[in-house]
Amino acid sequence: MKLRVVLLLCVIAFKSFSQNNVLVFQSDFGLKDGAVSAMKGVAMGVSTDLKIFDLTHEIPAYNIWEAAYRLSQTAQYYPAGTVFVSVCDPGVGTARQSVVLLTKSGHYFVTPDNGTLTLIAEQLGIQEIREIDEVKNRRQNSNESYTFHGRDVYAFTGARLASKTITFEEVGRKLPNEVVKIDYQKPVFEKGVIKGGIPVLDVQYGNVWTNIDKKTVSNLDLKAGDLVKVQVFKGTKKVYEGKLKLVNTFGEAAIGTEVCYFNSLLNFSLAVNQGNFSEKHKVYSGAHWSILVSK
Numbered sequence: 001m002k003l004r005v006v007l008l009l010c011v012i013a014f015k016s017f018s019q020n021n022v023l024v025f026q027s028d029f030g031l032k033d034g035a036v037s038a039m040k041g042v043a044m045g046v047s048t049d050l051k052i053f054d055l056t057h058e059i060p061a062y063n064i065w066e067a068a069y070r071l072s073q074t075a076q077y078y079p080a081g082t083v084f085v086s087v088c089d090p091g092v093g094t095a096r097q098s099v100v101l102l103t104k105s106g107h108y109f110v111t112p113d114n115g116t117l118t119l120i121a122e123q124l125g126i127q128e129i130r131e132i133d134e135v136k137n138r139r140q141n142s143n144e145s146y147t148f149h150g151r152d153v154y155a156f157t158g159a160r161l162a163s164k165t166i167t168f169e170e171v172g173r174k175l176p177n178e179v180v181k182i183d184y185q186k187p188v189f190e191k192g193v194i195k196g197g198i199p200v201l202d203v204q205y206g207n208v209w210t211n212i213d214k215k216t217v218s219n220l221d222l223k224a225g226d227l228v229k230v231q232v233f234k235g236t237k238k239v240y241e242g243k244l245k246l247v248n249t250f251g252e253a254a255i256g257t258e259v260c261y262f263n264s265l266l267n268f269s270l271a272v273n274q275g276n277f278s279e280k281h282k283v284y285s286g287a288h289w290s291i292l293v294s295k
Contacts, residue, residue, distance in 0.1 A: 020081035022051045023162040026029070026070060027087040027150060035148075039085070039155035042139055045204065047163035055084070057204075058278030062090040065182055065287050069199045071109065072119035073265065080106030085158035085185035087150035097203050098132040098153055100161065100171045101179065103254045108168070110158040110230050112149070117179040124175040132157050133172035184287040187212040188217040194268075198289040202263065208232075208283050210291050212268040220295055224248050228260050230270065231292040240281045244270065268293060 012221060023043055029035040036057050044049055055074050059067045067088035075084060089096075089112045101109040101117055104125030109117060110132075136159040145152055160166045185197035187210075195214035224246055232240040244260040245253060250273045253259045258277065263269040270277050278284060 020079060021047075021049055021162055021164075022078065022082040023158055024053045024055050024078065024082060024084045025087075025155070026059065026062065026067060026084065027057045028061050028067065028182050029057050029087070029150070031057055035150070038148075038151050039087075042151055042155045043159035043162075046159035046165060048066045050159060050163055055086075059088050062088065063286075064088050064090070065184075066200055066285070067116050068118045068120070068182065069228070071116070072123050073200075074107075075107055075109075075120060075124065076144070078107065078275075079106075083108040083110060083158045083162040085150075085154045086111040087154055088116060089114065089149060092149050093146035096180075097175075098134065098149065098157075099129055099175065099179075100132060100157065100168065101129050102127045102168060108158075108161060110154050110161070110206040113180050115182040118181045118184075121179045121181075126179070128148050128168070129175040129177060129179070130168065130171040131173050132177050137166070137171060151226070182287050185211075185290045188218045189216055192220075192294055194219065194293040196268070196291050196293070197287065198283070198291055199287075201278050201285045202269070202271075206278040206280075207263070207269070208270040209263055209265075210268045210293075211271075211290070212293060214262050214266040214268075217262075217268050217293070218292070222246055222295070226295075229292075229294045230260065232281075233290045233292075234284075235288055240283050250274070286295070 040052055056070055067086055070084055091114055097113045097114045104127045109120060134153055139152045141158045183214055187196040194212055196210045197213050198208055200209050202209055226246050227243045228246050229243050244258050245259050247253055247259045253273045255274045257273050260270050272280060
């Protein structure tokens with residue numbers, strides 16, 4: 001009997017954060033036209049009680065990898081029950097699946113299953129995935145539109161889910177707990193060298209963010225002020241090699257000095273103090289970029 005009560009309480013607790021009226025949009029649409037506004041309009045047409053936020057709409061066109069990274073960078077700071085609608089969909093209208101992923105943390109992600117969920121699935125875990133039933137969960141009278149599923153399917157479904165108009169089960173049929181994944185270099189330490197990837201840039205400043213976490217770097221037993229050997233590759237081609245001073249803050253280096261540091265996510269990063277490391281050395285980001293770090 002006690003076990004049943006405990007299980008019931010767990011179910012109630014889980015359902016309590018199932019939707020919380022918070023809806024977050026991300027896309028590669030930009031803000032030069034009305035595409036983003038149209039998605040928000042569809043959402044408000046579902047419920048004016050929604051609390052709508054933007055993650056970003058400046059994902060580079062068709063860059064699914066960066067869409068995946070921005071979700072993993074941001075979602076963890078929103079409360080359980082938040083619904084994210086992510087639309088970077090170069091395959092719009094094709095056979096790729098439209099899904100809603102519920103993570104073990106209680107967050108929902110409405111998106112094409114085209115690699116966008118690669119990092120979120122790893123970071124927050126997969127609780128359940130459902131395919132969007134586009135007969136039931138599609139904006140009315142939009143069946144003849146094949147190129148704007150962000151408006152007609154994803155914004156509409158996300159709004160219905162966030163506003164409790166539908167339950168998660170009403171999204172559509174349950175799928176296996178697997179997502180389409182983009183292959184990338186994970187951080188590894190071997191024989192005194194750390195190898196990692198460059199998933200994204202700090203685009204405002206041109207800093208280079210890696211996916212090498214502070215714990216992995218601790219294998220090198222570094223301290224602030226030490227010089228760190230860095231090599232950057234695009235595929236098999238070496239693009240940059242240098243020794244950089246490890247700093248805690250940019251104020252520890254003269255303006256124009258190249259440094260390495262831990263960014264706000266506590267990942268190893270490269271910068272030029274008040275300059276642009278990316279442009280200076282033509283170092284960019286993506287699943288095909290990698291970095292070697294050693295003493």
